[in-house]
Amino acid sequence: MPTLSVFVDVPLAQKLEGRLLKTYKQDNCPQKMFLAYRACMTNEGQLWVSPVVHKIRLQIVQDPSLNHEYMPVMGMKSFIQASLELLFGKHSRVISENRVGGVHTIGDSGAFRLAAQFLKTWRGASQIVYIISSQNELHGLVFQDMGFTVCEYSFWDSRQLCMSPNMLLDVVEQAPHGCIFVIGNIDNFKMTQHQWVKLMATMKSKQIFPFFDIPYQGLSTGDLEEDTKFLQYFVSGGFEFFCNQSLSNNFGIYDEGVAILVVVAFNNQLLLCALSQLMNFALALWLNPPTMGARIITTILCNPALQEAWKQNLKEVVENIMLIKEKVKEKLRLLGTPGSWNHITDQKGTHGYLGLDSQQVDYLVKKKHIYIPKNGRINFTCINACNIDYVTESINEAVLLTKDSEK
Amino acid sequence: MPTLSVFVDVPLAQKLEGRLLKTYKQDNCPQKMFLAYRACMTNEGQLWVSPVVHKIRLQIVQDPSLNHEYMPVMGMKSFIQASLELLFGKHSRVISENRVGGVHTIGDSGAFRLAAQFLKTWRGASQIVYIISSQNELHGLVFQDMGFTVCEYSFWDSRQLCMSPNMLLDVVEQAPHGCIFVIGNIDNFKMTQHQWVKLMATMKSKQIFPFFDIPYQGLSTGDLEEDTKFLQYFVSGGFEFFCNQSLSNNFGIYDEGVAILVVVAFNNQLLLCALSQLMNFALALWLNPPTMGARIITTILCNPALQEAWKQNLKEVVENIMLIKEKVKEKLRLLGTPGSWNHITDQKGTHGYLGLDSQQVDYLVKKKHIYIPKNGRINFTCINACNIDYVTESINEAVLLTKDSEK
Numbered sequence: 001m002p003t004l005s006v007f008v009d010v011p012l013a014q015k016l017e018g019r020l021l022k023t024y025k026q027d028n029c030p031q032k033m034f035l036a037y038r039a040c041m042t043n044e045g046q047l048w049v050s051p052v053v054h055k056i057r058l059q060i061v062q063d064p065s066l067n068h069e070y071m072p073v074m075g076m077k078s079f080i081q082a083s084l085e086l087l088f089g090k091h092s093r094v095i096s097e098n099r100v101g102g103v104h105t106i107g108d109s110g111a112f113r114l115a116a117q118f119l120k121t122w123r124g125a126s127q128i129v130y131i132i133s134s135q136n137e138l139h140g141l142v143f144q145d146m147g148f149t150v151c152e153y154s155f156w157d158s159r160q161l162c163m164s165p166n167m168l169l170d171v172v173e174q175a176p177h178g179c180i181f182v183i184g185n186i187d188n189f190k191m192t193q194h195q196w197v198k199l200m201a202t203m204k205s206k207q208i209f210p211f212f213d214i215p216y217q218g219l220s221t222g223d224l225e226e227d228t229k230f231l232q233y234f235v236s237g238g239f240e241f242f243c244n245q246s247l248s249n250n251f252g253i254y255d256e257g258v259a260i261l262v263v264v265a266f267n268n269q270l271l272l273c274a275l276s277q278l279m280n281f282a283l284a285l286w287l288n289p290p291t292m293g294a295r296i297i298t299t300i301l302c303n304p305a306l307q308e309a310w311k312q313n314l315k316e317v318v319e320n321i322m323l324i325k326e327k328v329k330e331k332l333r334l335l336g337t338p339g340s341w342n343h344i345t346d347q348k349g350t351h352g353y354l355g356l357d358s359q360q361v362d363y364l365v366k367k368k369h370i371y372i373p374k375n376g377r378i379n380f381t382c383i384n385a386c387n388i389d390y391v392t393e394s395i396n397e398a399v400l401l402t403k404d405s406e407k
Numbered sequence: 408m409p410t411l412s413v414f415v416d417v418p419l420a421q422k423l424e425g426r427l428l429k430t431y432k433q434d435n436c437p438q439k440m441f442l443a444y445r446a447c448m449t450n451e452g453q454l455w456v457s458p459v460v461h462k463i464r465l466q467i468v469q470d471p472s473l474n475h476e477y478m479p480v481m482g483m484k485s486f487i488q489a490s491l492e493l494l495f496g497k498h499s500r501v502i503s504e505n506r507v508g509g510v511h512t513i514g515d516s517g518a519f520r521l522a523a524q525f526l527k528t529w530r531g532a533s534q535i536v537y538i539i540s541s542q543n544e545l546h547g548l549v550f551q552d553m554g555f556t557v558c559e560y561s562f563w564d565s566r567q568l569c570m571s572p573n574m575l576l577d578v579v580e581q582a583p584h585g586c587i588f589v590i591g592n593i594d595n596f597k598m599t600q601h602q603w604v605k606l607m608a609t610m611k612s613k614q615i616f617p618f619f620d621i622p623y624q625g626l627s628t629g630d631l632e633e634d635t636k637f638l639q640y641f642v643s644g645g646f647e648f649f650c651n652q653s654l655s656n657n658f659g660i661y662d663e664g665v666a667i668l669v670v671v672a673f674n675n676q677l678l679l680c681a682l683s684q685l686m687n688f689a690l691a692l693w694l695n696p697p698t699m700g701a702r703i704i705t706t707i708l709c710n711p712a713l714q715e716a717w718k719q720n721l722k723e724v725v726e727n728i729m730l731i732k733e734k735v736k737e738k739l740r741l742l743g744t745p746g747s748w749n750h751i752t753d754q755k756g757t758h759g760y761l762g763l764d765s766q767q768v769d770y771l772v773k774k775k776h777i778y779i780p781k782n783g784r785i786n787f788t789c790i791n792a793c794n795i796d797y798v799t800e801s802i803n804e805a806v807l808l809t810k811d812s813e814k
Contacts, residue, residue, distance in 0.1 A: 005673045006616055006647045010529050013683035039477065047474050061468045067454050068662040070446065070515075070655075106513050107693030108477075122417050138694065145691040209413055240413045248477075255475040255698040266412045276420035284552040285692065286514030287545065291662040292699040 024371040032369035033387055035378040038108075039254050040219060040317060040350050043384045049252035050313045052306055056299045060292075070288045073279050075104020075260075079294040082301035083260050087217065087228055087245055094235055098268040102245070102260040103278045104289045108215075111244040111261040112139050115211065116146040117281045118274070119180060123209070126178035130171065134351075134377050135184050135213060143180075151175075155189075156375070161343035161355045163188050165195045172199060177206050184213035187220045187227050188348050200237040210239055215246040220349040222318030224311065240265050247297050249350075250314060256293030317381075321350060324380050324388075331392035337399050344380075353377050360398040368394040431778040439776035440794055442785040445515075446661050447626060447724060447757050450791045456659030457720045459713055463706045467699075477695045480686050482511020482667075486701040489708035490667050494624065494635055494652055501642055505675040509652070509667040510685050511696045515622075518651040518668040519546050522618065523553040524688045525681070526587060530616070533585035537578065541758075541784050542591050542620060558582075562596075563782070568750035568762045572598045576606060584613045591620035594627045594634050595755050607644040617646055622653040627756040629725030631718065647672050654704050656757075657721060663700030724788075728757060731787050731795075738799035744806050751787075760784050767805040775801040 015022065024034045040048040060066065074080070080102045084095060094100040105111040120127065129143045133154040140150040153171045157164035168189070175181065181203070191199070203210065212231065218224045234241060243262035248254050261278065265271040282289075300306045322345070329341045343355050356364070356376040364370040370391060372378050383391055422429070431441045447455040467473065481487070487509045491502060501507040512518040527534065536550045540561040547557040560578045564571035575596070582588065588610070598606070610617065619638065627634045641648060650669035655661050668685065672678040689696075707713045729752070736748045750762050763771070763783040771777040777798060779785050790798055 003611065003645060005677050007529070007672050007677040007681045009531075010677070010680045010684055012680045013687050015683070015686070047476055049475055057468045058465075061464045068456055068660060069454055070661045070664070106697065107695040109691055109694035113692055122414070124416075138690075141687075142691045145688070204410065238410060253475060254477045254695070257477070257693070257695040257697055265414050270412050270414040270417070273417045273419045274414045276422070277417055279422070280420050280548075281552070283545075284516055284549045285520055286664070287516035288514040288661070288664045290513065290664055290697040290700060293697060 020371050020373060023365075027369055027371075029369040031390065032371070033382070033391070034371045035382040035391075036371060036373050037379050037382055038249070039379075040249060040252070041379070041381040041384070043320065045382075045384055045386065047252065047254065048317060048381070050250075050300075050310050052300055052310045052313060053251055053253060053296055056296050056306070057292075060295050060299060066295075071104070071291055071294075073283050073287060074275070075289045076291060076294045076298060078302065079298040080104060080260060082298050083245055083247065084262065086224065086301060087214070087243070087262065088231065088235075089225065092232070092235075094264055099266065099271050100262065100264045101271050101275050102262045103275065103282055104294060105259045105261050105282075106286055106289050107257040108138065108246060108248070108259070109142050110257075110286075111246070111259045112142040113146075114261050114278060114281055114285060115242050115244070116143050116148065117285075118278055119209070120146050120148070122277065123178075123180070126176065126180075128176055128179040129182060130175055130179060131182045132184050132213075133375065134373075135182070139182060139213070148180075151179075154375070156353050156377075158353075158355070158357070161340070161353075162346065163190075165189055165191045165199075169195065169199060169202065172202050172206075172208065175206065175208060178208070179206075180209045180211055182211045182213055184215075185349075185351075186212070186230050188352075196233055200234065200239070204237070204239070210234060210241040212241060212243040213246075214243060216249050216349055217245070217247075218250045218311070218314040219317060219321075222315040224314070235264065240270075248293070251293075251297055251300070251310070253293050253296055256290070256296070258289075258293030258297065321380055324383050325352070327388060328380070328383060328392055331388060332395060335392060335396040337392075337396040338403060339399065350381050351377055351379050354395065356395070356398065357402070359402045360395075363398040363402060364394055368397070370394055427778055427780060434776055434778075436776040438797060439778070440789070440798070441778045442789040442798070443778060443780050444786050444789055445656070446786075447656060447659070448786070448788040448791070450727065452789075452791055452793065454659065454661065455724060455788070457657075457707075457717050459707055459717045459720060460658055460660060460703055463703050463713070464699075467702050467706065473702075478511070478698055478701075480690050480694060481682070482696045483698060483701045483705060485709065486705040487511060487667060489705050490652055490654065491669065493631065493708060494621070494650070494669065495638065495642075496632065499639070499642075501671055506673065506678050507669065507671045508678050508682050509669045510682065510689055511701060512666045512668050512689075513693055513696050514664040515545065515653060515655070515666070516549050517664075517692075518653070518666045519549040520553075521668050521685060521688055521692060522649050522651070523550050523555065524692075525685055526616070527553050527555070529684065530585075530587070533583065533587075535583055535586040536589060537582055537586060538589045539591050539620075540782065541780075542589070546589060546620070555587075558586075561782070563760050563784075565760075565762070565764070568747070568760075569753065570595050570597075572596055572602045572606075576602065576609065579606060579609050579613075579615065582613065582615060585615070586613075587616045587618055589618045589620055591622075592756075593619070593637050595759075603640055607641065607646070611644070611646070617641060617648040619648060619650040620653075621650060623656050623756055624652070624654075625657045625718070625721040626724060626728075629722040631721070642671065647677075655700070658700075658704055658707070658717070660700050660703055663697070663703070665696075665700030665704065728787055731790050732759070734795060735787070735790060735799055738795060739802060742799060742803040744799075744803040745810060746806065757788050758784055758786050761802065763802070763805065764809070766809045767802075770805040770809060771801055775804070777801055 155167040246259040354376040562574040653666040
């Protein structure tokens with residue numbers, strides 16, 4: 001009798017990531033383009049890498065004093081320290097009070113994974129997580145995989161064409177007591193003081209645990225401090241929270257995916273307890289985080305001249321993003337595309353909503369081979385001098401045709 | 408009323424890793440030494456790095472054609488292919504039949520973690536894992552963390568002072584039906600044809616799933632093929648299995664911890680199903696594996712001259728290990744230490760049992776500040792010209808004193 005395979009009951013899994021990218025790759029049309037890359041692109045259509053990084057990579061590799069020992073489980077201490085100072089400011093309260101710490105994590109999912117395991121173990125009853133829809137494909141999966149119930153939310157108001165603080169407030173008000181709230185893209189809000197107070201009061205009264213996702217610090221406004229100002233509100237508001245501080249995008253080291261799971265606690269003792277548990281989880285997840293990415297970042301952040309050069313790089317990128325958005329808006333105006341396109345320039349950062357409905361998105365993907373997600377949120381740095389005419393003309397066509405079909 | 412901390416119920420976790428190393432670090436005695444590092448050391452007491460690696464690291468960093476894009480979830484294809492050929496041989500059956508594959512994993516625990524998640528989901532009833540005692544501290548934890556029952560075994564016969572095939576056979580015979588058997592250090596066995604046949608027959612009849620741990624390919628005998636010959640037996644014996652192929656030690660890139668979770672299935676279709684599920688788990692574990700380590704290894708393995716140079720490096724290391732062991736044995740003989748010390752040179756590889764009892768180990772740690780694990784299994788490359796006299800004299804003392812106290 002032949003032996004039965006161990007894998008006999010294992011079905012072919014549906015590929016969970018990158019369906020859009022996969023379809024794009026299979027498309028043979030020469031004009032096809034993909035506008036949803038996670039990474040920042042240059043005007044030449046290449047992945048952006050901070051010019052400082054190239055130099056430092058070479059320097060690290062030539063450093064004879066570096067030994068290539070296993071990293072401790074928590075990761076590189078100097079890397080964690082420098083990154084936390086970047087996030088909160090060197091002289092911030094949480095740092096001087098010794099109540100913020102972090103664990104060096106891996107790839108784009110590592111920090112979420114580690115956090116999910118901690119929250120699953122120590123957060124008891126409520127196992128509900130709210131995740132912004134644009135991040136749900138990647139990060140929702142991590143929580144689902146750990147047995148959490150994942151609720152998707154959005155605060156893009158597709159009628160008003162803006163990020164709506166009221167939608168955010170509604171979601172928080174309806175969210176169940178004690179849930180975990182993954183908050184990304186919050187720097188794109190224009191919230192009044194009153195709205196901030198209301199948001200935090202609601203979260204506090206419902207014991208909602210905030211989990212900030214910060215994958216693009218410095219690439220939103222070009223000002224590192226400005227991009228994470230909202231964290232200070234939550235610190236001042238007396239919150240404890242987690243934060244995924246990803247540093248792949250703002251340094252342009254996508255292939256060395258490195259991040260930190262940041263923990264803010266009320267005091268040092270609570271922090272140390274939380275970190276000690278996280279460390280044991282990290283031990284069973286990967287044991288030693290790879291170091292190349294962390295070394296590059298630490299070298300840059302710990303040298304004032306290099307840090308300044310890197311900040312300048314970020315400013316240039318953001319200026320370029322603003323220029324692209326201006327051009328897209330201008331081209332659409334010149335084409336006479338119906339509607340106001342101010343929402344394009346009103347949004348900050350690499351990614352933003354085009355403000356198209358699903359029918360228009362469908363038209364772009366299927367008829368024009370321009371691959372964008374269903375919600376119409378694209379990476380504006382994917383648009384450059386070579387493709388801007390095709391993109392804007394196609395958007396114009398999509399809007400006109402779908403307007404016609406409505407009649 | 409002050410808000411209660413989210414972390415109020417989180418106790419300080421006991422540090423699970425490196426208790427021995429921690430005590431060593433806290434010891435102020437100038438003569439202290441640690442003989443249990445995982446990594447291979449040079450005669451100068453430095454971490455060994457394959458000399459080829461330095462050159463290649465520099466070459467990679469200077470390569471302008473490399474873009475630094477996110478890796479796919481499965482990892483670097485060329486890296487996986489080259490590593491599988493290293494493990495099984497380019498023209499091996501499993502490779503030509505397209506029924507071996509792998510997922511690029513991270514750190515020293517990554518492959519175990521990924522495998523544990525797969526086995527937990529798809530292996531149904533039996534959630535029992537057998538792990539060799541020397542690896543239990545690190546790898547057992549991963550399985551425990553995933554809810555498996557972990558049983559520790561050893562096949563070091565402390566009376567006969569040798570690795571005992573009969574002890575292995577006994578463990579397998581007593582293991583429950585359908586369990587998972589993590590097998591490390593099996594290249595150190597002197598098994599007869601008859602014993603191999605018996606081992607495989609028992610495992611097959613009990614549907615025991617083999618999970619090979621291969622962290623030192625090439626560092627056991629100095630011959631890469633010889634070190635993994637036993638895998639061919641299991642392939643020929645009609646087994647499906649997993650394998651942790653860690654490549655940090657044999658290239659000396661400990662800080663870029665890189666490994667592959669290898670899957671051997673009966674046919675390509677079964678393999679693809681298993682890999683597709685593993686890919687989705689990897690997505691939720693880290694998403695993108697860091698690349699530096701994989702790039703170094705791929706560059707070396709795909710260039711025949713570099714590969715040859717690296718193989719030569721491994722041979723030199725192994726010759727050096729043999730020399731150290733010979734010297735230790737010789738010194739003990741000259742000191743007149745009671746007992747035969749042939750078991751030291753009979754064992755292959757960097758790590759091996761000293762053949763001391765727990766009282767003797769205790770003496771070395773507490774009185775002589777020589778830190779070795781309770782089972783007396785040390786890393787022989789930690790012994791060098793500077794410390795060999797102190798080590799052997801201390802062993803001699805330990806043996807004499809504990810012999811005396813027995814009388």
